[in-house]
Amino acid sequence: MELKFSKRNQILIVRIQGEIDHHTCEHMRVAVEHNFEKIRGKHMIFEMSGVDFMDSSGIGAMIGRYKVAKCMGGKVVIANPNERVEQIFRMSAMDRIISCYPNLEQAIQHLEGGK
Amino acid sequence: MELKFSKRNQILIVRIQGEIDHHTCEHMRVAVEHNFEKIRGKHMIFEMSGVDFMDSSGIGAMIGRYKVAKCMGGKVVIANPNERVEQIFRMSAMDRIISCYPNLEQAIQHLEGGK
């Protein structure tokens, strides 16, 4: 797994490349928390067009990040998940707290449009 | 392994894509013999730029084809082997009976230039 971080106002944008499993989630958790604190972020967007595998560890990791963002009054949003990733998110009914958008622009719009 | 056959006069040109091991060599042997007979070939050129793995089964297969070509008064020549493939050929001293050329044109020239 490779992670690329960028920010836009109070949004931490995380581009994930590769496989999301229990092993790589450990690494992701640490790196995301670190960068989120550094930019004093409020929201997180996970851009997933480069994700070629995800199992249920990905759900756990997203819910974990959701809790962190919620503490800051923020949200977590997924951009560009492939069909499989979206299917796994839907199965867990996680889409009720974390929305998926077909691209980064719409994800940003959603977060900046809301309060 | 994928094989593509073409001919030029009495030369059967075999483009190999993929991995050369004991398993795939079985398939190659049958397909090459069949095509060599069909075109009533004399020489064979194996174009190996697409070979990403070869073990000693490849040496055995090339010597096997050399014997067949020799019966027809012909030769076997390798074109475009990567460094590894060439190393394995050199280790077996096979380069004394089967020459390697850096590209298909030189391989053809060698066969058509000779008698």
Add this chain to the structure above:
Amino acid sequence: MKYENECVTYFAAKSQNESLTRVLVTSFLATYDPTVSEITDVKTAVSEAVTNAIIHGYEGQDGMVELFCGYAEETIYIEVADKGKGIGDITRAMEPLYTSKPELERSGMGFTIMEAFMEGIMVVSTPNLGTRVSMYKKLSRE
């Protein structure tokens, strides 16, 4: 059962080996012309079961995990086993969203995904002796 092909692997219960098991099962399947979606189904189910063996079975302690792959009559058979902690209440463990380790960011969706992506699943477990998850899936093979 007589398998057309079979392969059993024992590996250290380390998370770095999760990807190895996916690679292994993908390569095992490759001979049988699976669809991309079948490969992903089986890979995901294996990943869930193997992760469970590592996290829940051995809870980070040393141990060996077994992964069996078998193929017979257009069907792929998978077994993942550990000699770890075992599961007390299998029915509850298999409920969607149930997890005994929320503090490790588990979602409780592992078994649900295995059930959704494979055709059949059977779990045998004895507390302190270990767990064996057996799954199968028929390939379409058009």
Add this chain to the structure above:
Amino acid sequence: MKYENECVTYFAAKSQNESLTRVLVTSFLATYDPTVSEITDVKTAVSEAVTNAIIHGYEGQDGMVELFCGYAEETIYIEVADKGKGIGDITRAMEPLYTSKPELERSGMGFTIMEAFMEGIMVVSTPNLGTRVSMYKKLSRE
């Protein structure tokens, strides 16, 4: 020996599994930042030993082949074993160009390649009981 990571696989002695063993060993190595050339070395040596177990050990008959991968102190350890025919004269078997099966288009270069691409190799064999080839290679890890 205590390995940092280890993995042992038993698979049916079928030639279709030769590529599976290469994929497995590549994936096992991946965690340790090997160079491309180190990966190819180990993959090739494994391919030779596994092919020998299938062709010479079992001679096309049913049987199971064992592939062990271990890692400790920057060194990869590989063992390939079969319970097949065994080797009568190991010294002769290891000579370059010696093969007992020229009719199957074998080149007799298998052991020579294993020796060239790995750092150490040991062969233990008993006629009618089987053969175990143990190899190791230190990784450069710059």
